[in-house]
Amino acid sequence: MNGVINVSEFKSKPDAIFSEPLQQVSDFVFDQRVVEVFPDMINRSVPGYQSILQGIGQLTKRYAQANSNLYDLGASLGAATLAMRQNLQGLSGVQLIAVDNSPAMVERCRLHLQGYRSDVPVSVRCEDIQQSALENASVVTMNFTLQFVPPEQRHAVLANIYDNLRPGGVLLLSEKFTSADPAMNAMLIDLHHEFKRANGYSELEISQKRAAIENVMRIDSLETHRQRLEAIGFSAVQVWFQCYNFAAMLAVKAS
Ligand SMILES: Nc1ncnc2c1ncn2[C@@H]1O[C@H](C[S@+](CC[C@H]([NH3+])C(=O)[O-])CC(=O)[O-])[C@@H](O)[C@H]1O
Numbered sequence: 001m002n003g004v005i006n007v008s009e010f011k012s013k014p015d016a017i018f019s020e021p022l023q024q025v026s027d028f029v030f031d032q033r034v035v036e037v038f039p040d041m042i043n044r045s046v047p048g049y050q051s052i053l054q055g056i057g058q059l060t061k062r063y064a065q066a067n068s069n070l071y072d073l074g075a076s077l078g079a080a081t082l083a084m085r086q087n088l089q090g091l092s093g094v095q096l097i098a099v100d101n102s103p104a105m106v107e108r109c110r111l112h113l114q115g116y117r118s119d120v121p122v123s124v125r126c127e128d129i130q131q132s133a134l135e136n137a138s139v140v141t142m143n144f145t146l147q148f149v150p151p152e153q154r155h156a157v158l159a160n161i162y163d164n165l166r167p168g169g170v171l172l173l174s175e176k177f178t179s180a181d182p183a184m185n186a187m188l189i190d191l192h193h194e195f196k197r198a199n200g201y202s203e204l205e206i207s208q209k210r211a212a213i214e215n216v217m218r219i220d221s222l223e224t225h226r227q228r229l230e231a232i233g234f235s236a237v238q239v240w241f242q243c244y245n246f247a248a249m250l251a252v253k254a255s
């Protein structure tokens with residue numbers, strides 16, 4: 001397999017954003033301060049992040065079609081874009097489009113992408129994925145992005161993806177999720193917090209981060225994801241990775 005870009009290769013300051021007590025914790029935003037620490041933050045916060053990037057690369061290789069577009073929606077610094085791009089060598093007429101609505105992320109994403117050589121053209125668009133015009137797509141990746149879209153808008157975002165996928169195309173969707181069983185849900189959250197503590201986050205950092213994301217990151221259950229994807233028309237929905245309350249799914253459009 002191709003060497004996968006390890007996002008920890010990206011330059012990053014250590015994440016200390018929530019390390020000091022805050023009078024009031026404001027809603028989490030993807031601003032310049034977050035950009036500077038983002039690779040460290042996501043590696044220490046999302047269990048299996050590197051494995052998921054590797055899987056996105058593998059699945060891109062399987063589902064990418066010649067003469068099609070591939071999208072990375074909510075690309076942040078372009079880690080998944082790079083994982084996809086590395087697996088497109090030799091496929092003719094493909095184009096990658098990375099989308100993010102944070103100007104600070106987009107600026108740093110462009111810098112990162114310039115740092116790696118490839119024949120596959122990539123463009124980075126600063127826009128809201130709720131407004132993105134997609135066309136002729138074979139692979140669409142949303143690696144921990146849909147969870148930041150207001151719940152009532154999620155169906156429309158996914159239907160727009162489905163409508164612009166070619167037959168046989170795929171959506172790669174990774175999300176933090178809730179479990180329907182309250183005791184199991186609490187346990188998965190607890191295991192995730194243990195993971196964060198093991199990665200050096202303090203109780204204060206964990207609780208302040210939790211407060212910061214609670215209004216902006218409203219998470220669905222895996223059942224909700226599956227039902228919505230099937231209602232939209234996807235013919236197969238499969239979880240291919242799970243660690244605690246984090247999962248990666250693929251949803252295929254029938255060929
Ligand atoms: N409506 C929106 N439109 C466009 N972008 C958005 C929107 N809402 C949020 N974002 C963007 O989605 C990204 C989510 S991070 C993705 C990680 C990346 N995929 C990775 O593989 O490293 C996940 C996380 O931080 O947990 C941020 O860059 C937001 O600016």
Ligand SMILES: O=C(O)C(=O)Cc1ccccc1
Binds near residue numbers: 041042045176209210
């Ligand atoms: O940090 C957390 O608890 C998360 O759920 C993941 C995350 C990672 C980066 C930004 C926002 C949320």
